[in-house]
Amino acid sequence: MNIIVCIKRVADTSEAEIVIQRGGQGLEEEDFAWGINEWDNFAVEAAVQLKEQHGGVVTAMTLGGEDDEEVLRRALAMGCDEAVHLCDEAFAGADAWGIAKALAAAVRGRSYDLLLCGAVSGDAGGGQVGGFLAGLLDLPLVALATCLEVGSGNGGTGGVARVRHEVESGLERVVEVDLPAVVTVQTGINEPRYVSIRGIRKVAGAEVQVLDGAALGLQAAELGSAGARVRLEELFLPPRGEGAEVLEGSDEEIVQRLVEMLHQRGGL
Amino acid sequence: MRTIMAIVEVVDETALELAHAARSLGEVHLTAAVFGAEDAGCAELARYFDRVVNFPLSPGAVFDAEHAAAALTPWLAAEQPFLILLSHTNNGLDLAPLLAARLDLPMLADCLELGLRDEQLTAVRTLYAGKVHARVVADAKGGALATLRPGAFDGDEAIDRGGRIETAAVPPGPPARRRLLETVAAEAGSVDITQAEILVAVGRGIEEQENLEIVQSLAAALDAEVACTRPIVDKNWLPKSRQVGTSGQSVSPKVYLAIGVSGSFQHLGGVKGKPFLVAINQDAAAPIFAVADVGVVGDLFDLVPLLEEKIRARKG
Amino acid sequence: MLALALATLVWVLWQRLALLRAAAPSPRWDHLGERLRRLLVIGFGQSRQPRYRVAGIVHILIFGGFLVLSLRSMTLIGEAFSAGYADLGSGYAAVKDWTGVVVLGACAVAAWRRVVVRPARYHDRHARSSHTPEALLILALICSLMLADAAYEGSALVLEGKGGGWRMPLASLLAWVFGAVQQTGGAEQPLLGGIHLAAFWIHNAVLLFFLCLLPLGKHFHVLSALPNVFFSKLEPSGKLKPPSHLEADFDALEVVGVSKLEDLGWKELLDVYSCTDCGRCSDHCPAYAAGTALSPRMLSIKMREAAYAHYPLRGKVVPPEQRPALVGETIGTAELWACTTCGACEEACPVMIEYVDKVVDMRRHLVDDGRLPASLQKPLAALEKRGNPYGKMARKRGDWVDGLAAEASANGNRAVGSDRSEGGDPAPCGKGVRILAPGDTAEVLYFTDSCAAFDPRIQRTAVAFAEILLHCGADVGTLGKDEVDSGHEARRFGEEGLFLALREQNLLAMEQRKFSRIVTSDPHALNALRHDYGVELPVLHHSQWIAESVASGELNMQGIDDGRTYTYHDPCYLGRHNGEYQAPRQILAAIPGLRSVEMERCAGRSFCCGGGSLSLFNEPECERRMGEIRLDMAAAAGAQVVVTACPFCLINLEDAIKTSGRDEHMEVVDLAELVAQSLAPQSAAMESESA
Incomplete structure (x- = not known):
């Protein structure tokens, strides 16, 4: 059971003030804390758990700048066996399509039964990369997995996985999918293990394979912003409080007005 | 005239939103591709679409992204529409990127707004769970695909367009690589929040499990049910049956009190029927304030008990 | 028999020691004097026994009996080899006979407690089996030793025609019985001789059986407790064992x-x-x-x-x-x-x-x-990324000081939290709390730690303490955004690597600034600085600072007479782990009119409120929250106000007040808040003067 898990380093903006840079092309990142995308963390855990049950090799893969190696180290500390870093200045400004193309190029020729991705990312949140990969590699796709079990599988020569995944209206479906396949992982599928500082340090010396565009056989026009099919024109802050009447005053006054409003709206 | 194809999973509000978004791009010829719809469903769609193409499903089968992708890919490749539209639902996440890749089309995901500028498709979409908006653009000369956030667009108005209804032939293909085994409801709970008139929804802002008490106590004072966001269910603090959102229940209460809920679209996607929405949140930048009717920026641990007290006092 | 028994004992002990030989090292051969002292006081002196009155006294009596009688037991064994060996003179005979009486009495009390009283602590909720049968067996063995010895002595008395009298009550009693039996039953000398011999062998057999039994159950402590006391940990209890004694890296x-x-x-x-x-x-x-x-x-x-x-x-x-x-x-x-x-x-x-x-x-x-419990992952990740468990932005760590300055200027008081530039004139009554830039000097460093820096409730405590510092005219600085969490709880939750990283950052920030003392309002930080960091400068808890200032007359507190009764809750890391029980009590005593009572569980026996820092993110499943139990104790003592000196005690107990519905009639305050409040009238007077 060989698994490739695609991960991404994203910013945690939870406590940070969002400040858009002049020109609207980026955010002030000073206050951001960076780390593995939440969904990807569940995907790594799922991959490592499958390996622990069935044996095999788990390869973590990311596309990004030098700092992004951090999430690969973390994945190694969680139990991934190999790490591949798609790193090239020319990748800057890549859209989801560009990321998927580079990942697909890196995946081709490797032996794997499962390709796991987080279902979406905490930053762009389009949920596209997994589906793009399935399309580019001509593999079956199951999106938003909440449970994942595999029967057999030995490096791309067959076997099936049983995947439970979310569809509409709070329903879930259980499907059987031929391997190799792409599965995108929803949060809550497992309890990701903790990665201690020591755990990270222990893999500090582990080898990370670095591949640039040329190594992937990609042309300059396909890379980064040059190859992006979706271009960013401008970032802006969402219209705040649009429609929302923000109550002000002391807690006492606010709550009193709230009670009146609830009363008028039939909430009491 | 440009042709636009809307891929419709089920005949409901989201289909009308696709129609409305498509029409807003100008004079277009609009086709709905639907799976296993009954005659009445096709007829309903024909009121909004110029053409309805029904892909039959074998008896007992349901809409399935793998099956849909297999059927749609050759058909869309032959039709060569200017734009393909889908809803950004769970099924949409399962199907849209796969289609875009197979058809080699640019894709705009999870759009809040859609526009056309020369041969370019523009859209507004969100980053960081709604904290930042981005205007993006894709070259649509060779066609494009976009998924629309449910609820972000108005439904189309009922003008009977008398659309032509066709049945498509699903080409025989290799056996599906993905097979449906069963459909299961998310764990059933004892409560049915979908029927509640008043919901008190609690999100990550509650911080700890035992703090749920203050929310439960407020709900009791309001004769309301407690609902929650996905992270609360992920932590096993409340059962799945109380989760509102795209991966949980769809609710349509009269009053929706969101406490410590940031307002991700996945959550708000489950809030239907425009309730009176009150948000209490510490973070003034939380997206919930963009959709709430009334917002309070403050510490829920102070406000919620106080609110409960006042409500109980008023009720006597 | 002796050889066999001793061989068995040695063999059993050797087997038991096999695990100790395979174990990791424990460096416990230092400070032999102190170890000897502990052995005498806690081991032989049984100093920790009387904390449970009856059980403690019973144990001391039986233990004392063991000491006295072990000599007798050895000589009785010797007697088997050489007649007269057991005779240690009439003095010892009397002492050991009386001891036998006392031990028998103590055993009776112990058995009665085991069978009839059955204190709750004897049975553990989580235990699968009861140890009462073993305890009773041991008591029976002890009693049979006493009785066998007495029978041996008593039969000898009859045989020798002597009386023991009051000097040997037990032996005399048995002698009287034997005598009576002999007279009424017409028994003969040989029978008595038989009893004498039988008692001798029973005593020795029981003794050897007892010895061999010890390493098999809970009575191993008879052999291991004294060495255990001798080798006990000498460092302060707040000092953790390092991850390895052999490898420092x-x-x-x-x-x-x-x-x-x-x-x-x-x-x-x-x-x-x-x-x-x-x-x-x-x-x-x-x-x-x-x-x-x-x-x-x-x-x-x-x-x-x-x-x-x-x-x-x-x-x-x-x-x-x-x-x-x-x-x-x-x-x-x-x-x-x-x-x-x-x-x-x-x-x-x-x-x-x-x-x-x-x-x-x-x-x-x-x-x-x-x-790791899932609930702890987020705070630990936040500690790593942002230096505090709440995930707040590191650069806002010093903002409470700015808030202080803003408040002060609004009050027309320039002094509290005066601006961070060192160029300005120091305010007349002190410099207040400043944020120190690298290179800055202050007399005292206030190590705030995450809770006081970010939790709005605890910021109030920090502000109160800052007011006190100002009142004392102290020159105090903080590390501002260069401070990170002390890592105290991260370390105790087992995340040593994270602790080391945090310590390194704090030590660097401290190295860049000059000060001669450190003060903190968080006992966990106090313990970290003292025992986990090994800071050489004096580190004070705010209660110690305030107590000093009260003693030196710098703080003149107005009375608090609100008709309420106060009680002091000892934070674990101030009291038990750092031995400071007095300073907070001295402060309370110095506030005129303040009525305070002690809870039954106070000082060294204080009852933890539920734990600090990361414990707030990881509340274990329980029947009743520790904080609520603690409030019950405060209520039982008749207190309405619980005074504490730790931010986490404050948070836990305030929570417990809410969850137990005591909002109306109970309150928790930090010592600093109480003291600042009692200073209030004076600072108001100062304000009017400056106006």
């Missing part, structure tokens, strides 16, 4: 934490052998009282059972991979995460068993293995 360690018995130090395994199953630890454990999975006693018992099972007397040692996992199976993870490291168990243990180090060592293993 944490990153170089191959194995971290304890995952099997052999990872424990030999002294820690001696602990396990020495547990008397008395239940005092669990009786004092707040987690046990709250109904969590933890019972410290069971940690020892379960480890001992595992030790006996895996290092059997007969057969081979069971290799670790064939045993149930020590951490996770033998000891449940829920037990380990329920510990607040308050140290009440260690304070209560009469034989100086150490628990906190073991718990932390097992947590270190769990953390290394990635098995």
